[in-house]
Amino acid sequence: GEDVEQSLFLSVREGDSSVINCTYTDSSSTYLYWYKQEPGAGLQLLTYIFSNMDMKQDQRLTVLLNKKDKHLSLRIADTQTGDSAIYFCAEYNDYKLSFGAGTTVTVRA
Amino acid sequence: DAGVIQSPRHEVTEMGQEVTLRCKPISGHNSLFWYRQTMMRGLELLIYFNNNVPIDDSGMPEDRFSAKMPNASFSTLKIQPSEPRDSAVYFCASSTTGSPLHFGNGTRLTVT
Numbered sequence: 292g293e294d295v296e297q298s299l300f301l302s303v304r305e306g307d308s309s310v311i312n313c314t315y316t317d318s319s320s321t322y323l324y325w326y327k328q329e330p331g332a333g334l335q336l337l338t339y340i341f342s343n344m345d346m347k348q349d350q351r352l353t354v355l356l357n358k359k360d361k362h363l364s365l366r367i368a369d370t371q372t373g374d375s376a377i378y379f380c381a382e383y384n385d386y387k388l389s390f391g392a393g394t395t396v397t398v399r400a
Numbered sequence: 401d402a403g404v405i406q407s408p409r410h411e412v413t414e415m416g417q418e419v420t421l422r423c424k425p426i427s428g429h430n431s432l433f434w435y436r437q438t439m440m441r442g443l444e445l446l447i448y449f450n451n452n453v454p455i456d457d458s459g460m461p462e463d464r465f466s467a468k469m470p471n472a473s474f475s476t477l478k479i480q481p482s483e484p485r486d487s488a489v490y491f492c493a494s495s496t497t498g499s500p501l502h503f504g505n506g507t508r509l510t511v512t
Contacts, residue, residue, distance in 0.1 A: 321498075324500060331505075333404075333491060333505040334443075334493075334503040335503075336500050336501070336502065339500055386448055386450065386455065386456070386497070387448070388433075388445070388501055389445075390442060390443040391442075392442045393442065
């Protein structure tokens with residue numbers, strides 16, 4: 292079955308790096324995604340990684356995938372106040388996207 | 401590219417009334433999804449259409465919920481009769497098969 296878990300809260304100082312962790316259970320997932328949700332808005336696709344990759348970097352974002360442990364992480368370098376949001380990890384298998392509960396990231400000055 | 405367009409943005413209605421939520425997917429996308437987001441249950445997939453055909457409606461809560469996709473550019477989610485526990489944010493998303501989902505800004509439904 293599908294079960295995606297992530298920690299609920301993260302507080303980080305402006306300028307530091309944020310690391311958001313996620314675990315999933317479905318080993319046949321083909322893609323893993325990170326979405327960002329700001330208050331009152333929809334989910335914005337941040338980045339995604341194919342299941343046969345172990346790392347992907349996109350500007351300030353770095354995604355690490357440990358397929359053996361079914362662990363995914365998102366690192367945001369030089370965290371800024373605009374990065375305050377809820378971040379969702381999601382696994383994609385067949386047509387279905389299963390989401391974690393979301394990690395609320397708060398950036399403090 | 402206007403993105404996925406949902407209407408209305410907010411809907412407030414009384415218990416027992418019919419509610420219709422609307423979605424226009426991104427042009428060229430052949431997959432459409434309706435999700436519901438609540439504090440208690442997070443994001444739940446309600447129904448998935450592929451090429452306008454409902455493929456998986458196992459997430460539809462009960463018979464009060466129905467969804468249609470009469471053509472490639474329009475879908476509706478209807479709740480009749482609505483109940484207070486239906487209060488949530490309803491998201492529509494679209495994609496081409498196998499590609500990332502693109503979400504609309506959602507409809508915040510409040511049933512009093």
